[in-house]
Amino acid sequence: MRINVTQAEGTAVVGIEGDLRLGCVADAKPELVAVLATGSDLRLDLGALGDCDTAGIQLLLMAGAAARAKGRRCVLIGHTDAFRAALDRVGIPVECFEFQAAARDDGQGSPDRA
């Protein structure tokens, strides 16, 4: 698992590459906490995400909860069908995340939801 962070106009784009599993959530936490500390909105780019287990999904939920607690947004982009299937398998309602289509991302940058 590798995390790449790029900052742009008050938004941190966080790319998560590789598998996000129980074995690496402890390592991922401080990196994400650091990004949140900058006070930016979060954009979690899941385009290069590999396997994601329940602990991995929970980590993303925690990141979302943290962003909301700070009054920031946490948007998922570039997610794959495999990720949706992983949510479905564990029974996590898709409403728990804010998704945004990747194509729209660089264009207008207008989010799906307010």
Add this chain to the structure above:
Amino acid sequence: MDPADLYQQTFRLEADELLGEIEAVILLIEENPEDDDAINRLFRAVHTLKGSGGMFGLTDIATFSHGLESVLDRVRGKQLRVTRELIDLTLAYRDQVAIMLRAGDGGVAVDRDEVEDIRRRLAALCPPAAATGAPLPGEPVSPRAAPDDAGAGGGASVTYRIRFAPQPVLFLSGTEPALLLDELRGLGNCAVVAHVDDVPSLEDADPEGCHLTWDILLTTSSGLDAIKDVFAFVEDISKIEIEDVSTDFVLNPDAPLPRLGDILLRRGDVAATDLHDALRSQSRLGELLVDGGVVSEAKVASALTEQQSIARHQIAAKNDSVRVASDKLDALIDLVGELVTNQARLGQVARNTGDMVLQAPVEEAERLIGELRDIVLTVRMMPIGATFSRFKRLVRDLSGDLHKQIELATEGAETELDKTVIDRLGDPLVHLIRNCIDHGIESPDERIRSGKPASGTITLKAAHQGANVVISVIDDGAGLDTVAILGKARERGLVPADGELTEREIFDLIFLPGFSTATQVTDVSGRGVGMDVVKREVDALRGSITVHSEPGRGTRIDLSLPLTLAIIEGLMVHVAEDSFVIPLAAVEECMELTPDRFATTKGRNVIQVRGSPVPLMRLRDIFSLPEPRPPLEQAVVVNVAEVRVGLAVDHVIGNHQTVIKSLGKLYRRADCISGATITGDGNVALILDLAGIVRSARNDEAAVLARSAATRRPVAA
């Protein structure tokens, strides 16, 4: 009743249906062995029989079914082909299970040897080498029931609500919840909702601790233990609640959908006071509760999932039917009958008093009772298709015995008829079809000689015709041999040696008791028992029979039967001081009996109806009622089995809702009346048996003819 008995009785009812399904489907498969859908249906039926048989302690049925199920499973998996042997064995299995079901309560004893023989032959169909049935590569081998088992309606499916709340240590104990959930999905139909509202914010969270909880709705026939097995390794570190919620789902398909609030309340996710507060403002409950911070979005989503799931189950249950003992329905119909009778009296009283204030509610009650009556009568209506499909087996077996090729075609299987009529129609139809097979359809050689296809066809047809249902048995065989019938009738002195009979009269002779033209008595028919039984049964049902036949082309026998036996629309008439009811369905028209319409030819009364002569009978003469006649009589023209007859009466009163009361055994032999009813003023009116009236008129006429023949003969000699 002992609950165990009650369950067994329920099982028997279900099993009877399954056996019917098995028989119908195996015959379909015989026609088309590649019909995968039918094979699956057959498998499911046998599987269900096995499952519920085991559950209700009928282990012999369960083990017996298991053998066939194994074979059918191979057939489903394309490892075995449908063979003649398999079809015969399936039918033999079906018959034996039918015997097993009845053996417990005084039926025929089970023939152990026969059962053992079938079991052995079934076992021989699937050699043990194939029995292990290697799983497809890459497919997980589940030690438990396959997922489609629950969907296949196996035994009793139970719906459980499982709340799974693990401690944070779950992940680190090496458990991946997704795998547990997969395992549950393997048990049956499963809806999973995870709750995320306890997931803490990242900064102060332990990401390796599990903060999720789950609500799972599982419909399975695998039993509670199978579910507990899934959680066996996590039960020490989790809170697991399993609750049977089937009753919410199946027992009461007509109950209103449980309200979302009720589900949340019952689950303890929301307090009653919060709920009432939320309900007070008129908006969607779920949104309100979430907005108010009372409950999380996910909890509402989970409750919504359950609500939708219940809705789906209810729809499924609604497509099914509710099983009600028919004596309860009979009691209901009797009561509605009383109500209709009483309403007629009430109406009469209201009219007599002339009180306008009373009239309006009485008329309203009349309308409502009319609707109630119509609905109650339709409750007893059943499609005749199930009866029709019973005969497929009969035709298959009999035609095989007689070395004939016969196909059974059915039309109008969806036609609905009163259950009593359907039940009592079974025997007459068996006789008619046996006759078609034995006498009607020729042997393949004969058929080819007369330029017909070797295989004969018997068509069973049902269709509505006014207030009647006409059921036709049609064959494309040799037709009735009028010469032979007449010869036989003369030989037995049933008709005068030189009496001229119309074709219709000759056909009617076959319904005389003991009448048979067959020179050879077979196992199937020819004993002269049968057609008179048909006639008697149809008469008892207030129906009529007509026969059409063309030599070389075939025979068609139409049974015209009333839709219902409980309440009919009648036309009330008066003769002298008495009231009579004529079934309205048979009435064509009413007219005044003016002298210019009325004539007497050759001692017979005839009226002119729209230019054609129709025989006229006086109810006064039939029932020996006292004179005098009124100056102007009325005639009611009725149509009975395509014969028009005029009935002379004193007054036509009008339409009458007639609740039929039987007359009791003493009047069983009373000709010309089929029952009685109670009129609004409390008097008894007799219901006319029109077929009986026509018959007795014919007999009288035959007597007149015979007398005149007898008086003519000395003159001629």
